[in-house]
Structures are given as structure tokens and as C-alpha cells.
Amino acid sequence: MIAVSSAVRAATVDRLRRAGCVWAEDEARLLVEAADDPRSLAVLVDRRVAGEPLEYLLGWAEFCGERITVVPGVFVPRARTAALVAAAEAVTGPAARVVELCCGSGALTRALARRLHAPRLLAAVDVDPAAVACARGNLAELAVPVYAGDLFDALPATWRGTLDLVVANAPYVPTAALDLLPAESRQYEALVALDGGPDGLAVLRRLAADATRWLAPGGHLVVEVGQSQVDLLATVLAEAGLLPSTFRDESLAATAMTARRPVGMAGQGSEN
Structure with a gap:
């Protein structure tokens, strides 16, 4: 200084x-x-x-x-996303097998490493090469591998049906609302980290559709979402065979949703 x-x-x-x-x-x-x-x-x-x-x-x-x-272009972790960490902590038991998708800088994995009891942090994934490089730096001391790829497709097939927690701060801003974001976001952060498609749920629908194939029985998918999108996302998660629940933190003006794979639910197979 x-x-x-x-x-x-x-x-x-x-x-x-x-x-x-x-x-x-x-x-x-x-x-x-x-x-x-x-x-x-x-x-x-x-x-x-x-x-x-x-x-x-x-x-x-x-x-x-x-x-x-954080480096230019990589999504800057928001204070409100602490609600997602709290929601994940509330539903996850000890020695959980954890994967972070849409990891950006890897901030969620770093936070969960301190919050969860003896977590087995398996991997973080992002489709953006700049984010992958940034996350690798942030997660090096935890020895967490960071894969470049599209959501679950980046993970080893042998992990299907074994994950206790999948956490993702996926993009959920509707495309038409991107112009309403603060200039700091829309002008400097990667569009792929912000744009959630026509209704904001394009990526979250894909996560929900594949989650039961990758989660262990009783495992949870935990995501951040806009408050106005809760009812629609709950329907999406339920139609995918998951049991949704909403976690709201008024102090952060933040909403997370958890979705549990039922213990008695049959897997969806291991096909691609």
C-alpha cells in the first residue's frame, strides 16, 4: 500500500x-x-x-x-449467493460427495470446504475457459480438479448416481432483462454466466433433467434463482422427479432452491 x-x-x-x-x-x-x-x-x-x-x-x-x-470476464461472486451456501449446508450431511457446476471462480466450493463436515470435494465445472483457469487457481490448495465442459457432461461417467450434493449458481437472468443489469455486469462479465434464456431457466431446466441420473438416492441439487421464478422452477424440478424446496434469506434478498432425489427413486440409467 x-x-x-x-x-x-x-x-x-x-x-x-x-x-x-x-x-x-x-x-x-x-x-x-x-x-x-x-x-x-x-x-x-x-x-x-x-x-x-x-x-x-x-x-x-x-x-x-x-x-x-477474480479476473476480467469471470463472474464476480455476489454477497447474496451466501444464501445458496447456507441452503446447501442445511441439507447436506457429513462426508458428502460434492460437485460445483457453473463454478465461475470456484467461490462456492471454497465456501463449502469450510462449512460442510468433512466434504469430499470431487470437482468443479465451467464451460468458460477463463473461468476454468480462475477456478483452478482458487481451488488448487483444496486439490479440487476443475473440468472444462458443459454441466454434467464434463464429469466422469462412473460418478453417475453417486453425488450427494450438486451446487450451481447457474445463469438465471431472462435474455430480455439483461439490459436491466448494472453496467458493471452486462459490460464486463461473460454473457454465458448471466444469460438464462427466454425465461431465465434454460440452464436450470437442463440441470434438473439430468440431476436424477447423477445424484445418489437422497442427494440434493441446490441452485440460486430469482424469487419470481420459484413457482415455475419448482414445477420443472418436480417434473424431473425431484422434491423441491425453497430457501429464502430476506436479509440478502436472495432465494435458493433445493431439490432432493427421492431415496426410493430408480435411476435414469447411464446412457448419454
């Missing part, structure tokens, strides 16, 4: 506030800590004022007490 005068710090806060940064004082402090010298601080502030996400400038995001490395 460089030493800056009170005048420079005040000017930085003022620029950030004028640019619409709600937490201008906190952002100024973080940018000062990230800068190597006054020139690099000026560049960071210019980029932030232009709208670049703070997390990309810092190189990390805080999530559930973890400092998660």
Missing part, C-alpha cells in the same frame, strides 16, 4: 462518489491498498470511474469470509 495525503484520499473519494460509487470511502481505501505507486493509483481510479468492476481492479472478491481471486 502506498502512502497518500489526506487531500489525495479526499479527492479520490470525491471522484468515486461523483461516479456513483455508493461505498466510495471503502473503495478508495481498497484502491489505495492495491496501488503500487501514485501513478498506478490514478490509473485504477480512472478505470473504476469509467465503470470497471472494483473486484477486477483489486484482483479479488470477498465471499463468505474467503478472498476469491
Whole structure:
């Protein structure tokens, strides 16, 4: 961290506030800590004022007490997704076999490693090569492999019917609503991490359709969803043979859904 005068710090806060940064004082402090010298601080502030996400400038995001490395283009973990972690913790027993799909930076796996009791963290998966590379860095110390691929297709076939927890912060924003997202999201994050198709549930439908093939009896799929989409997604999950339940955290304005594979349910086979 460089030493800056009170005048420079005040000017930085003022620029950030004028640019619409709600937490201008906190952002100024973080940018000062990230800068190597006054020139690099000026560049960071210019980029932030232009709208670049703070997390990309810092190189990390805080999530559930973890400092998660993020790089430009990779989905930045949101504070509200802590509700998904809590929902997963509530339904998952000890020594669970865990896979994270649509992993982005791998933030969920990092959080679950601390929250679950003796989890067996099997893998994380993402279709975006930039996200895969980022997640590999974040999960290296946990020795969790990160696969590049499309949802369950990236996993070893021998895992079918064995997973206790599949967690995914899949994209769920309807395509027509993408323009309503904050500029930081729609201009800088990968579209594949945001666009959920016409009604926002395109990827979640695919997850639901394949989940019973991969979950162990009694295993859970846990996903984040918009509150207005709960009823439709519950129908989708039920039609796939899963037992859905809603987890709502009003303090985070966040909704997660859990879907359990019934213990007596026959698997759907191992065909592709």
C-alpha cells in the first residue's frame, strides 16, 4: 500500500462518489491498498470511474469470509449467493460427495470446504475457459480438479448416481432483462454466466433433467434463482422427479432452491 495525503484520499473519494460509487470511502481505501505507486493509483481510479468492476481492479472478491481471486470476464461472486451456501449446508450431511457446476471462480466450493463436515470435494465445472483457469487457481490448495465442459457432461461417467450434493449458481437472468443489469455486469462479465434464456431457466431446466441420473438416492441439487421464478422452477424440478424446496434469506434478498432425489427413486440409467 502506498502512502497518500489526506487531500489525495479526499479527492479520490470525491471522484468515486461523483461516479456513483455508493461505498466510495471503502473503495478508495481498497484502491489505495492495491496501488503500487501514485501513478498506478490514478490509473485504477480512472478505470473504476469509467465503470470497471472494483473486484477486477483489486484482483479479488470477498465471499463468505474467503478472498476469491477474480479476473476480467469471470463472474464476480455476489454477497447474496451466501444464501445458496447456507441452503446447501442445511441439507447436506457429513462426508458428502460434492460437485460445483457453473463454478465461475470456484467461490462456492471454497465456501463449502469450510462449512460442510468433512466434504469430499470431487470437482468443479465451467464451460468458460477463463473461468476454468480462475477456478483452478482458487481451488488448487483444496486439490479440487476443475473440468472444462458443459454441466454434467464434463464429469466422469462412473460418478453417475453417486453425488450427494450438486451446487450451481447457474445463469438465471431472462435474455430480455439483461439490459436491466448494472453496467458493471452486462459490460464486463461473460454473457454465458448471466444469460438464462427466454425465461431465465434454460440452464436450470437442463440441470434438473439430468440431476436424477447423477445424484445418489437422497442427494440434493441446490441452485440460486430469482424469487419470481420459484413457482415455475419448482414445477420443472418436480417434473424431473425431484422434491423441491425453497430457501429464502430476506436479509440478502436472495432465494435458493433445493431439490432432493427421492431415496426410493430408480435411476435414469447411464446412457448419454
